Amino acid sequence: MLNSDTLSISGEALYLWRKQALARARHAGIAVYEVDWFLQGVSHLSQSELSLGLYRDRSEVRLFHALDWLTQQWQRRLTERVPVQYLVGETPWRDLMLTVTPDVLIPRPETELIIEIVQTWAEQQGVPSSSQVWADLGTGSGAIAIALAKAFPEAQILAVDISTTALEIARQNAHRNKVSNINFYQGNWFAPISNWQGKLSGVITNPPYIPSRIVSSLEPEVTQHEPHQALDGGNDGLNDIRYLIAQAPNFLKPGGLWLTEHMAGQSQEIRTLLARNQGYQTVQKQQDLAGIDRFVTAIFQPKFS
Numbered sequence: 328m329l330n331s332d333t334l335s336i337s338g339e340a341l342y343l344w345r346k347q348a349l350a351r352a353r354h355a356g357i358a359v360y361e362v363d364w365f366l367q368g369v370s371h372l373s374q375s376e377l378s379l380g381l382y383r384d385r386s387e388v389r390l391f392h393a394l395d396w397l398t399q400q401w402q403r404r405l406t407e408r409v410p411v412q413y414l415v416g417e418t419p420w421r422d423l424m425l426t427v428t429p430d431v432l433i434p435r436p437e438t439e440l441i442i443e444i445v446q447t448w449a450e451q452q453g454v455p456s457s458s459q460v461w462a463d464l465g466t467g468s469g470a471i472a473i474a475l476a477k478a479f480p481e482a483q484i485l486a487v488d489i490s491t492t493a494l495e496i497a498r499q500n501a502h503r504n505k506v507s508n509i510n511f512y513q514g515n516w517f518a519p520i521s522n523w524q525g526k527l528s529g530v531i532t533n534p535p536y537i538p539s540r541i542v543s544s545l546e547p548e549v550t551q552h553e554p555h556q557a558l559d560g561g562n563d564g565l566n567d568i569r570y571l572i573a574q575a576p577n578f579l580k581p582g583g584l585w586l587t588e589h590m591a592g593q594s595q596e597i598r599t600l601l602a603r604n605q606g607y608q609t610v611q612k613q614q615d616l617a618g619i620d621r622f623v624t625a626i627f628q629p630k631f632s
């Protein structure tokens with residue numbers, strides 16, 4: 328929702344607008360379900376009300392913008408390939424509603440699983456929530472940090488990003504989702520949290536991991552609209568992950584969790600990097616819901632502990 332002003336049009340007018348938008352989406356090769364994502368973002372209508380046309384007979388349907396605005400924005404979706412989430416300015420993610428602008432990566436559904444992995448691990452460890460300190464490195468919209476803050480309301484969450492503008496959105500999202508147990512830090516990975524050495528229960532990250540040569544060949548929605556800084560992981564995509572593997576042992580408590588998301592095909596290389604580092608034990612791959620190896624976890628267990 329971009330503003331709180333509402334405008335009314337007849338259900339029939341919206342029905343005709345939607346019909347035309349669906350036809351134009353089909354013609355442009357854009358998935359037709361995106362029309363309803365868009366309309367849900369600019370109205371209070373639900374997916375089923377839209378798809379079943381339940382609003383058609385209403386004399387008034389409230390919209391957050393005039394129909395002309397909708398037409399203009401839908402045109403930007405079709406011709407400029409702006410993602411719907413940036414057009415409506417928000418996206419659902421887990422049980423959160425997050426503000427998104429082109430300053431932040433649109434959080435992806437596969438990333439949602441990170442929270443389950445961390446929760447399962449924390450339950451197995453039996454560590455009291457009040458003594459936990461989790462770092463979300465490369466927080467972007469704040470998605471992971473905020474979901475962790477809700478999952479562990481007594482824990483402390485450190486959310487780091489190099490992008491000042493992304494951090495501003497992450498702060499807004501924490502406020503919007505009513506969590507207050509997050510501290511935000513701007514800077515390069517561990518640099519702004521250097522006083523947390525040896526104190527973290529877990530280092531959780533979804534860093535840039537796309538090989539540089541591939542970035543420009545991704546869909547225009549990604550390459551032309553999402554922040555490059557969120558995507559490009561250098562030559563083999565692993566520059567940041569390599570750095571984070573090397574640095575995390577300085578920051579994790581013995582027994583702490585290391586977790587990264589990664590691109591399909593990178594799991595083995597990441598596990599090898601972790602296994603070569605003396606500090607990590609129990610290196611494991613984890614799959615996303617599509618059965619693709621998507622995450623690697625390890626436990627920091629220095630030999631002397």
Ligand SMILES: C[S@@+](CC[C@H](N)C(=O)[O-])C[C@H]1O[C@@H](n2cnc3c(N)ncnc32)[C@H](O)[C@@H]1O
Nearest residue numbers: 434465466467488489490515516533534535557
């Ligand atoms: C793939 S995005 C992940 C965003 C968010 N965590 C998510 O899952 O949707 C990577 C994030 O890392 C941040 N980033 C890139 N390089 C960084 C660095 N050197 N230090 C801290 N953050 C960095 C980017 O600004 C971006 O927000």
